[in-house]
Amino acid sequence: MQLTEHVRHNHVALAGAVLFAAFVLAAALAPLLAPHDPWAHFKPFLLPSTMHLLGTDDVGRDILSELVTGARVSLSVGLFSGALAVSFGVLVGLLAGFRRGRLDELLMGLTDVVLVIPALPLVILVSVYLGPGLWHTVLILGLVFWPSTARVVRSQVLSVRQSGYVEAARALGAGDGWLMRRHVLPNVLPLVLAKFVLTVAAAMLMEASLSFLGLGDPLAKSWGMMLHYAFARGGFINELWWWYLPPGLCIGLCIFALTLVSFGIEERSDPRLRRALDR
């Protein structure tokens, strides 16, 4: 039982990693894979054909080429905002867990407040004021998604600090910096990795939602932007499903892949969960 569970879950995580890697590869090779220039104009509203596998949109752009190029935008916004949010969260979590006291209370109070603020309406409001732009989106999402990482890192730091081997090391004269490198970071890293994967997924979904509402960057069309145009410019009403189904499916498959990966990491690193599964 124990062995089969473990193997099965690793397979699941591996499948997720492979699927996500395929999207990353497609994004990297976008100029080679896209059959046409994504900005070139053909006849509008062409039906899918061998020339245009997914037809063309309202201004005559090849939808498949937009889809492949859109992978770059969606994935990079997700990865950059994920990296920003997680770095910030790790910093706050380490500070709060290590310094304790007043600073801890202040930082965790702030974390609680940010966690309770509904993200989408706030992000909408800020994006409307800042105007469209990929870096704006990355910055805003980075500032919204750090708290859960901070929380996890802090509690991990606290539990590591209280463990016997750290007490012993401290008694032998180990300083904060050494403890951090030697004992805390190795314990925190798998959790941070899992959080990063989930944050990338959350950021990709949020970027898609924002773009769907019309707040995306028209000069760097993401999958969410494609959904927006398909919805707002008649692709949806006119049942041109080859226009709006593929970008949504791509977003969903990326989230699916990332979730599988995070399950794998979490199970490997959280012995409580592993035990619960082994029962």
Place this chain on the structure above:
Amino acid sequence: MAAETSAVPAQRHEHPSATLASRAARYLAALFIIVSLNFLLPRLMPGDPLMNLVGEEGYYAAGGALDELRSELGLDEPLPVQYGRYLRGLLSGDWGYSYLYLRPVRDAIALHLRWTLALVLPSIIIAALLAAVLGGLAAWRRGSRTDIGLSAGNLLVYAMPHYWLAMLLLFVFSFRLGWFPLGRATSGGATDLPYLLDVGWHMLLPLVVITAFKATYDFLIVRNSVVSILGEDYVLMAQAKGLSAASVLFRHVLRNALAPLVTVTAIQFGMVLSGALLVEVVFSWPGMGTLIYDAIGARDYPLLQAAFLIIAVCVLLANFIADVLYPLLDPRTR
């Protein structure tokens, strides 16, 4: 949408001495920060604060009288004075004027908020029940085909953008099959029972999407907590007493698994509400989502600010209610 996609929600930061009063103080602090944010954003963000405050339509409607409007809104006064003014206005219900809806922002919000709540509140309850049954079943028969099938199906629905699922359902059931209306909340004209039936008919598809959206989160939580509860001694005891499987599952296991669901529902209330906003846009449901969508298009900033504020207040309230309810559900914390 998802602020928290984590399958296992982060535990709340709990001080040992956390009482209801101190939680309330925490929410008030959060409210203060949210209100201050709402005050500062239009004044600190790029662009003319006047434009940021009244929206594009309002700005151009003022014509040559911009300076008068500026001093009428107190924008030439120092920030602390403006803040006092802003708070007084907020409390007395003066939330600005919407040039998009040609009525006070407060009225526009009141008109739309109820339609959103009418969609979200039933969805949350149905989703919790659905997840309790399916999640309990999957955990009870963990490792079986039922479990793998349910978990995989759940994960797929969870991963897809739910407003995209909404488009898919609308395409299949309304456009192609014609079983449901193309959107909006009523066909108009009817009253009383026919009116309610009409609204229900319009509501069904959006309700299904939001319920599925919320249930996929709940499913993972119920499944995980049931799996860990199944290892507890009192479950073994109940089985040893010879109780039936159903009795053990429903009376001993699910009861304990549901308490965390209340907390999670509160934590995720903002997320579900936000998710509903996007679904509303697809179905042209006349709630806050459609209001926000239209306000973005018209750059009606006062409306967007008020929408953010009122949704944040709803989320804070939901969290506070959950704090009150939790001890009733989990006797250990009484």
